[in-house]
Amino acid sequence: MSKRKSDEMASSETMFPGVAFITGAAGSGIGNATAHAFVEAGCTRIAITDINPTTLDSTAKSISEKYPNAQILAVAGDISSSDFVDSFIGQVVEKFGRLDYCVNCAGVLGPGKDSTSTSLEEFDKVNAVNYRGCWLTSRAQLKAMMRQDPLPSHDARRPAQRGAIVNIASQLGIVGRPNAAAYCASKGAVIALTRSDAIDYSAHGIRVNCICPGVIETPFIMTKQEDREAILPFAEIAPMKRMGQPYEVADAALFLCSTKASFVQGHAMTVDGGYVIN
Numbered sequence: 236m237s238k239r240k241s242d243e244m245a246s247s248e249t250m251f252p253g254v255a256f257i258t259g260a261a262g263s264g265i266g267n268a269t270a271h272a273f274v275e276a277g278c279t280r281i282a283i284t285d286i287n288p289t290t291l292d293s294t295a296k297s298i299s300e301k302y303p304n305a306q307i308l309a310v311a312g313d314i315s316s317s318d319f320v321d322s323f324i325g326q327v328v329e330k331f332g333r334l335d336y337c338v339n340c341a342g343v344l345g346p347g348k349d350s351t352s353t354s355l356e357e358f359d360k361v362n363a364v365n366y367r368g369c370w371l372t373s374r375a376q377l378k379a380m381m382r383q384d385p386l387p388s389h390d391a392r393r394p395a396q397r398g399a400i401v402n403i404a405s406q407l408g409i410v411g412r413p414n415a416a417a418y419c420a421s422k423g424a425v426i427a428l429t430r431s432d433a434i435d436y437s438a439h440g441i442r443v444n445c446i447c448p449g450v451i452e453t454p455f456i457m458t459k460q461e462d463r464e465a466i467l468p469f470a471e472i473a474p475m476k477r478m479g480q481p482y483e484v485a486d487a488a489l490f491l492c493s494t495k496a497s498f499v500q501g502h503a504m505t506v507d508g509g510y511v512i513n
């Protein structure tokens with residue numbers, strides 16, 4: 236087959252022929268938007284998880300209604316439990332045979348206190364989900380990816396890809412904010428983890444990147460009216476002077492997972508309306 240013919244064929248196919256995996260996929264936040272975005276982009280095999288079984292079920296139902304051809308594996312659980320994480324990754328590989336695009340969104344807010352006011356329990360809670368949970372999940376994903384053959388890229392010029400991981404960190408992993416030390420540190424850890432994994436797993440054909448969202452309009456920060464009032468000034472000091480939407484973060488995650496990002500490795504991509512420009 237000529238190269239032109241093979242390129243034409245590839246361009247008519249989805250960028251996501253493999254299996255997508257998203258944590259924190261319930262509700263109406265970034266994980267939910269990312270799960271929908273993968274299926275909208277033609278990915279037909281998707282695994283989703285969240286600690287909240289009710290809202291996870293709603294995400295799965297809403298995807299199935301819009302895209303009846305999508306195969307969805309939705310299992311609720313706690314990503315800070317290594318038993319749950321290892322068992323769920325095992326179920327994904329058993330059902331779909333592999334996993335290719337992993338977006339690790341599950342996270343919790345910190346206690347909203349400075350360090351001397353923060354209890355050990357509050358510190359441990361935020362780190363158990365944001366840092367330990369991200370490490371447990373990406374560790375299990377890397378192990379599974381290392382056992383599978385790479386998938387061809389969307390064009391013949393680029394190398395095949397064995398897998399891509401996108402960890403959702405935060406702009407607060409890069410810059411500080413008052414009364415957020417435990418949360419900022421947990422997200423800084425996610426950025427450092429991403430960079431080191433990117434170095435260690437490049438040789439295996441796996442890319443590991445992270446996204447550092449700015450203020451995104453999700454239930455995470457918007458549950459109460461006073462939350463909204465407290466957070467708005469942080470959105471308004473960014474050059475774009477608005478909150479971001481979950482689908483704007485999802486689009487960045489899909490790019491980083493796709494083979495269009497074939498030379499992007501260990502990057503901490505800000506998606507924050509210019510809040511952090513360095």
Ligand SMILES: NC(=O)c1ccc[n+]([C@@H]2O[C@H](COP(=O)([O-])OP(=O)(O)OC[C@H]3O[C@@H](n4cnc5c(N)ncnc54)[C@H](O)[C@@H]3O)[C@@H](O)[C@H]2O)c1
Pocket residue numbers: 258259260261262263264265266284285286287312313314315340341342343344364368403404405406447448449450451452453454455456
């Ligand atoms: N919204 C923002 O402004 C913002 C900014 C920067 C970073 N982030 C990060 O983006 C990610 C997604 O947040 P979001 O804004 O979409 O909020 P969200 O609350 O919609 O999503 C977080 C999800 O994680 C789930 N979760 C919490 N603990 C869990 C656990 N132990 N195991 C499994 N799932 C668990 C929640 O149930 C929830 O569905 C988080 O990691 C957050 O830190 C959000």
